[in-house]
Amino acid sequence: MTATRGRPKTLDRQKTLEVAMTAYWQDGINTVSLNEICRRAEVSKPGLYREFGGEDGLMKAALAHYQQHVLGEILKILDTGSSLRETLDSLITMVTKVDGSETPKGCLLVKMRDARLHLGEATQQQVDLTYQYQLAAFTQWLEHLQQRGEFGSTMTATFAATYVVTQFNQALTQIAQGEDSEMVKAILTTALSVLG
Amino acid sequence: MTATRGRPKTLDRQKTLEVAMTAYWQDGINTVSLNEICRRAEVSKPGLYREFGGEDGLMKAALAHYQQHVLGEILKILDTGSSLRETLDSLITMVTKVDGSETPKGCLLVKMRDARLHLGEATQQQVDLTYQYQLAAFTQWLEHLQQRGEFGSTMTATFAATYVVTQFNQALTQIAQGEDSEMVKAILTTALSVLG
DNA sequence: TGCTTATCATACCGAATGGTACGAAAAATA
DNA sequence: TATTTTTCGTACCATTCGGTATGATAAGCA
Numbered sequence: 001m002t003a004t005r006g007r008p009k010t011l012d013r014q015k016t017l018e019v020a021m022t023a024y025w026q027d028g029i030n031t032v033s034l035n036e037i038c039r040r041a042e043v044s045k046p047g048l049y050r051e052f053g054g055e056d057g058l059m060k061a062a063l064a065h066y067q068q069h070v071l072g073e074i075l076k077i078l079d080t081g082s083s084l085r086e087t088l089d090s091l092i093t094m095v096t097k098v099d100g101s102e103t104p105k106g107c108l109l110v111k112m113r114d115a116r117l118h119l120g121e122a123t124q125q126q127v128d129l130t131y132q133y134q135l136a137a138f139t140q141w142l143e144h145l146q147q148r149g150e151f152g153s154t155m156t157a158t159f160a161a162t163y164v165v166t167q168f169n170q171a172l173t174q175i176a177q178g179e180d181s182e183m184v185k186a187i188l189t190t191a192l193s194v195l196g
Numbered sequence: 197m198t199a200t201r202g203r204p205k206t207l208d209r210q211k212t213l214e215v216a217m218t219a220y221w222q223d224g225i226n227t228v229s230l231n232e233i234c235r236r237a238e239v240s241k242p243g244l245y246r247e248f249g250g251e252d253g254l255m256k257a258a259l260a261h262y263q264q265h266v267l268g269e270i271l272k273i274l275d276t277g278s279s280l281r282e283t284l285d286s287l288i289t290m291v292t293k294v295d296g297s298e299t300p301k302g303c304l305l306v307k308m309r310d311a312r313l314h315l316g317e318a319t320q321q322q323v324d325l326t327y328q329y330q331l332a333a334f335t336q337w338l339e340h341l342q343q344r345g346e347f348g349s350t351m352t353a354t355f356a357a358t359y360v361v362t363q364f365n366q367a368l369t370q371i372a373q374g375e376d377s378e379m380v381k382a383i384l385t386t387a388l389s390v391l392g
Numbered sequence: 393t394g395c396t397t398a399t400c401a402t403a404c405c406g407a408a409t410g411g412t413a414c415g416a417a418a419a420a421t422a
Numbered sequence: 423t424a425t426t427t428t429t430c431g432t433a434c435c436a437t438t439c440g441g442t443a444t445g446a447t448a449a450g451c452a
Contacts, residue, residue, distance in 0.1 A: 201419065204419060
């Protein structure tokens with residue numbers, strides 16, 4: 001892939017992805033245009049097309065970047081071997097925390113899922129992929145707890161995972177919309193109390 | 197307001213509102229343009245501006261129309277005097293039902309709330325107004341149940357109302373996105389099981 | 393020093409958006 | 423009939439969108 005001839009590439013793929021991811025995450029999918037991303041990433045539009053093929057390709061790449069560098073890090077909490085409640089509390093705190101503009105509010109995956117019907121084909125596939133990745137992580141986590149006898153509910157691990165993911169996603173949406181974080185936390189805690 | 201002189205008005209305000217409401221509700225706020233609504237309602241763009249002042253005014257009016265003609269009818273279920281569980285089950289069934297394209301999926305209020313940050317000023321105010329109207333209806337319902345001893349929980353009626361509304365809104369969003377209605381129903385039932 | 397190769401970015405495209413200027417049309421009034 | 427009043431809709435505005443044609447530019451290679 002690395003050309004030995006021709007004008008040397010100046011386009012910084014990582015920087016562009018970082019800019020695109022943050023823009024979509026922070027300002028919303030439908031709000032940010034390609035032109036705006038080009039401006040922020042200091043990249044020409046044809047350059048962006050050469051690298052990503054178009055808006056659909058860029059969004060797909062941005063979400064994949066998010067999965068690898070953001071979501072993956074968060075989901076590591078599920079592998080610490082802590083108890084059900086400890087892990088849930090950690091996640092609740094993390095989700096409802098509103099740092100001082102350090103990290104964008106909410107979750108890019110959630111926002112893209114909410115806008116899914118208006119996305120390009122490649123992006124839609126990536127959304128499904130990343131969602132399944134997230135869901136699988138939670139399912140595995142609950143199955144392990146089940147084997148250790150720390151999660152014995154009437155629900156299956158699969159359903160419980162879907163339930164938990166749905167509730168966290170709802171909370172993340174509310175946080176992204178500026179809802180009061182204490183209220184969101186209370187609602188989330190209540191919803192997750194059914195897990196015992 | 198009814199002019200005695202001048203060219204008689206042919207613009208049908210009710211029809212236009214109905215068209216706009218259905219369009220926003222069915223196709224999404226950001227997807228439908230003024231031009232498209234003009235086409236569907238068979239109204240000229242200047243005519244629409246004369247009647248509603250612009251996109252913001254039209255959205256506001258469309259949501260007010262929704263509150264009066266759709267939401268209001270649904271919330272009447274809260275006044276039937278049925279038990280907590282009976283009423284909840286009715287609402288769950290109603291929310292997760294997917295008629296054959298008769299009624300648009302989801303809830304216009306929910307969709308507008310989700311897009312709230314990108315709406316005009318007047319529409320935002322109407323969103324807050326309609327949301328408070330909905331929240332008040334649920335709060336009052338729970339307070340009545342509390343007085344009758346049919347809802348004795350550790351939560352306050354106010355918080356429980358917020359919780360219930362949040363869960364129903366989440367379900368409506370999922371339905372609107374084409375999520376499997378049985379799954380949505382299961383999640384919603386689980387979430388509302390904490391009310392006893 | 394040419395020639396090839398690959399990336400660069402300006403400057404454009406058609407389509408769509410929200411919004412408006414303006415003259416024609418249709419009624420009541422004088 | 424002539425005037426006033428009100429609503430009508432065509433035709434336009436500037437802006438932005440996603441996307442591209444094209445020629446300049448900078449490297450390796452012969």
